[in-house]
Amino acid sequence: xxxxxxxxxxxxxxxxxxxxxxxxxxxxxxxxxxxxxxxxxxxxxxxxxxxxxxxxxxxxxxxxxxxxxxxxxxxxxxxxxxxxxxxxxxxxxxxxxxxxxxxxxxxxxxxxxxxxxxxxxxxxxxxxxxxxxxxxxxxxxxxxxxxxxxxxxxxxxxxxxxxxxxxxxxxxxxxxxxxxxxxxxxxxxxxxxxxxxxxxxxxxxxxxxxxxxxxxxxxxxxxxxxxxxxxxxxxxxxxxxxxxxxxxxxxxxxxxxxxxxxxxxxxxxxxxxxxxxxxxxxxxxxxxxxxxxxxxxxxxxxxxxxxxxxxxxxxxxxxxxxxxxxxxxxxxxxxxxxxxxxxxxxxxxxxxxxxxxxxxxxxxxxxxxxxxxxxxxxxxxxxxxxxxxxxxxxxxxxxxxxxxxxxxxxxxxxxxxxxxxxxxxxxxxxxxxxxxxxxxxxxxxxxxxxxxxxxxxxxxxxxxxxxxxxxxxxxxxxxxxxxxxxxxxxxxxxxxxxxxxxxxxxxxxxxxxxxxxxxxxxxxxxxxxxxxxxxxxxxxxxxxxxxxxxxxxxxxxxxxxxxxxxxxxxxxxxxxxxxxxxxxxxxxxxxxxxxxxxxxxxxxxxxxxxxxxxxxxxxxxxxxxxxxxxxxxxxxxxxxxxxxxxxxxxxxxxxxxxxxxxxxxxxxxxxxxxxxxxxxxxxxxxxxxxxx
Numbered sequence: 036x037x038x039x040x041x042x043x044x045x046x047x048x049x050x051x052x053x054x055x056x057x058x059x060x061x062x063x064x065x066x067x068x069x070x071x072x073x074x075x076x077x078x079x080x081x082x083x084x085x086x087x088x089x090x091x092x093x094x095x096x097x098x099x100x101x102x103x104x105x106x107x108x109x110x111x112x113x114x115x116x117x118x119x120x121x122x123x124x125x126x127x128x129x130x131x132x133x134x135x136x137x138x139x140x141x142x143x144x145x146x147x148x149x150x151x152x153x154x155x156x157x158x159x160x161x162x163x164x165x166x167x168x169x170x171x172x173x174x175x176x177x178x179x180x181x182x183x184x185x186x187x188x189x190x191x192x193x194x195x196x197x198x199x200x201x202x203x204x205x206x207x208x209x210x211x212x213x214x215x216x217x218x219x220x221x222x223x224x225x226x227x228x229x230x231x232x233x234x235x236x237x238x239x240x241x242x243x244x245x246x247x248x249x250x251x252x253x254x255x256x257x258x259x260x261x262x263x264x265x266x267x268x269x270x271x272x273x274x275x276x277x278x279x280x281x282x283x284x285x286x287x288x289x290x291x292x293x294x295x296x297x298x299x300x301x302x303x304x305x306x307x308x309x310x311x312x313x314x315x316x317x318x319x320x321x322x323x324x325x326x327x328x329x330x331x332x333x334x335x336x337x338x339x340x341x342x343x344x345x346x347x348x349x350x351x352x353x354x355x356x357x358x359x360x361x362x363x364x365x366x367x368x369x370x371x372x373x374x375x376x377x378x379x380x381x382x383x384x385x386x387x388x389x390x391x392x393x394x395x396x397x398x399x400x401x402x403x404x405x406x407x408x409x410x411x412x413x414x415x416x417x418x419x420x421x422x423x424x425x426x427x428x429x430x431x432x433x434x435x436x437x438x439x440x441x442x443x444x445x446x447x448x449x450x451x452x453x454x455x456x457x458x459x460x461x462x463x464x465x466x467x468x469x470x471x472x473x474x475x476x477x478x479x480x481x482x483x484x485x486x487x488x489x490x491x492x493x494x495x496x497x498x499x500x501x502x503x504x505x506x507x508x509x510x511x512x513x514x515x516x517x518x519x520x521x522x523x524x525x526x527x528x529x530x531x532x533x534x535x536x537x538x539x540x541x542x543x544x545x546x547x548x549x550x551x552x553x554x555x556x557x558x559x560x561x562x563x564x565x566x567x568x569x570x571x572x573x574x575x576x577x578x579x580x581x582x583x584x585x586x587x588x589x590x591x592x593x594x595x596x597x598x599x600x601x602x603x604x605x606x607x608x609x610x611x612x613x614x615x616x617x618x619x620x621x622x623x624x625x626x627x628x629x630x631x632x633x634x635x636x637x638x639x640x641x642x643x644x645x646x647x648x649x650x651x652x653x654x655x656x657x658x659x660x661x662x663x664x665x666x667x668x669x670x671x672x673x674x675x676x677x678x679x680x681x682x683x684x685x686x687x688x689x690x691x692x693x694x695x696x697x698x699x700x701x702x703x704x705x706x707x708x709x710x711x712x713x714x715x716x717x718x719x720x721x722x723x724x725x726x727x
Contacts, residue, residue: 076105076126076189077544077585079537081493089216090186099390099435101445101485101497102194102531103129103546103583107187109212114639114672116226116684116720118234118255120160120179124207126629127189128599129546129583131621133696135712137259137266137296138177139325141696144191145529145550146579146605146621147204151558152570152698157505157525158204159195163211163288165333165351170371170400171425171455171508172202178292178329180270182224182236183251184209185216191583192529192548193483193501199375199396199429201449201481203503203527203550203579211288213274214240214247221727228684228720232257249274259297260715263314266296282339290331298323298361301698303709304653304661308692311713322412327357348376348394364407364414371400384436393432400425402509417462423509424456433483445485445499453477453506477506477524494536503527503550511556511571523573527552533583542587549580551608557618559655559699559706575610577618579603593633601625612655619652619699622663629670637675643668653710659703661711664693678726685719692716 080098083091090108097104105127117123121132121140132142143149148157155174160167162184168174181187188208190197195206217240226234233256240249253270269292276286300315300323317323335349352372359365377394402423408415433447454476462468485499505525512522533546554573582602589595603625605618624647631641644667650660667689672682695714700706 076107076111077535077537077542077587078104078106079493079535079542079544080489080495081537083537083542087218093186093188093210097188097190098493098495099487100190100194101435101443101487101499102501103191103533103544103548104194105189105191105544107189109182109185112181113680113724114682114722115670116228116234116722117181120176120181120207123179123181123184123187124189126585126597126599126627128544128585128601129191129581130189131601131603131625134715135696136261136264136299137257138268138294139296140176142176142207143621144189144204144207145548145581146603146618147202149555149557149579149605149618149620149699153510156508156511156556157202159198159200159202159206160208161198161206162209162290162331163333163335164198164208164349164375165331165353166371166373166398169369169402169425169508170373170398170427171423171453172427172505173508173510177268177294177296177325179209180253180268180272180292181209182253183211183270183272183290185212186210191546192531192550193481193499193503196431196433196447196449196483196501197377197392199394199431199449199451201429201451201479201502201504203505203525203529203552211249211272211274211290212238212240212251213249213276213286214242215276217249219726222724223726224722224724226720226722229718230258230260232720245278247276247278259299260718261299261312261314261713263297263319264299266294268295269293280339282337282345284337286333286335286337288331288333288335291329293328294325296325298325301710301712304659304694304711306709307694307711307713308662311692311716315709320411321360321362321409323361324412325357325359327355327359329353329355343380343382345379346376347379348374350374360409360412362409363418364409364412366405366407366414367402369400369402371398373398388437388440389435391432391434395431396427396429398425398427416465418465419459419468420462421457421459424454425509426454428452435487441489443487443489445487446483448480448482450480451478451504455506455509455512457509457512473512475512477504479504479506479524479526492536492538494534496532496534498532499530501529501531503529505556507556507571511558520571522556522571523554525552525554525556525573527555527579540589543585545582545584547582549578552577552579557655557699559701574607574613576608577606577610578608579605579618581605593635595629595631595633597629597631599627607655613657616655616657617652619654620697622647622651623649638673639671641670643670653697653708654700654703654706656702656704659708661694661697664691664714666691666693666714679724681721681723683719683721685717687715687717690717 078097124130124132190206198206224236236253238251256267273289300318331353333351338346357367375396379392381390404421406419429451431449435443437443457473459471461470481502483501488496507522529550531548535544555577585599603621607613626646629643633639646665647663653659666687669685674680693714698710
């Protein structure tokens, strides 16, 4: 076993958690001068008195998990500009979510989908449990509107068993507001800022008898910081519910989205640091862009069967149309549908307190894929036509048995099956087209064992071990003229231990984990001239290990210091090509801190820092690094009363030139290194919100 966790990260982990135990008896902070914005993401067994009831219930439910979880409330977004999922998850340690351009975000948890050049893999992202991923696991987070989520749940790694899957990264689930959870009848918000960015958002909700309803709309437009990065988005959500008794309801949710985004392209490292606003010549000449529309419809129910037994289930259907001029015009239409059912039980077993959940998930999808010659952003001659069909079934269960009043044993697992059917059609008169088929399937069982200890104050210590499995999606199978790449499913065993808790002055959450992977699905830039015909391969043994730590400290009635630190140590373990080299892309250290002062009269000021002190490898051969960076932000605002507030969100105020993220390459000495996405320069946004 190759152990590379240094003493320094472990010492910092101890330092983060030790003060909280030392101040366990601190007196409560005066409630009249508490920060009114609920922005903690830490989940503990002791509720935060500032949480709205619906958020407190979510934190209490997640605190049953013997592993790393988090909740981000809608209140935490009210006083800052958060246009995408990276801004929502910025304070969750262990989550790497960085913007490329527009709404395109690279997101990974514990190295999931490491280096995936485009979109999403290795992580389940959903709203109300309904996936943004296609049925084969491929996904896109640009359809996420943070303003149309009441709160966001983060389940890292195997802690996402509640959603049935067994992915290395786990799950991120946004929960839609409804007429009973918003706490407001109506609200209006307008944001405006740099690069002629404008966003308007409106909500209307209410309850009448057994019925409740919510409708929310958002419109965004921006010229973008870089050349040729203009974009616009429109979102709408309707949530209509009917109560049929205590804790019994049926709900219809309809969501629509349209996104247009110009694509400025990746740069060389020199360009990214010296001329970052430039767009690449090929993107300008061929008008690279992404346009798609989506409609998602869900019918769900929550039904209390007995005092100790609750059923939750849903059926859903989604439709997406994509027009994507890049090296060719990618034109796709996909349809996905599925159903899930889950039982939650609380009671006694062998005279001991116990609880459990179990259920099944079925997903199916088909995608019509066409490719055309790109004629300045329009479709020319058709060059390829294919049909992709995917199906997935997960059966899962997990239970807790309290062998003592404070110690619970946890056991569970998921059985899964994934099917991939691919057919490429030969096109008459097109010499490069050909017929090709693939029919393959994957089966697995992923068990889970854990311990959870909780004291009388709700402070917790936990440990678990989980197996994860990720079958390759259609993109990873890489159909080429020579056939399909023989890619196997990625497998891993992850060991995790941590602690979390809360006192009057401190909230803390710290986790250490180690994942040992076989057949890790790694991606890089395709280059046939270098013998790289496909974008995905199975690596030899690899290891992902690290530390995820967060500490909130209210050291005076009006002052609060929040810190998060993620240490990521990902490496090959005796690979036949790369030996024990480090894996690229995720920075070894990522530290964020915010110092907030809130005046009793309602105004606040909060300087922030984001710091990656170490350089990050770009290639598997470990010959090129992206430099570390430190950026400083400033957030300030004023809450005039309970219904009206204004804020200013200023970012990168020192105008640091830095690389936000990049795509992996095999060997930077021989491969093209135009793979860097520059971080945005100085910007400022002002927002005004009015509620009734």
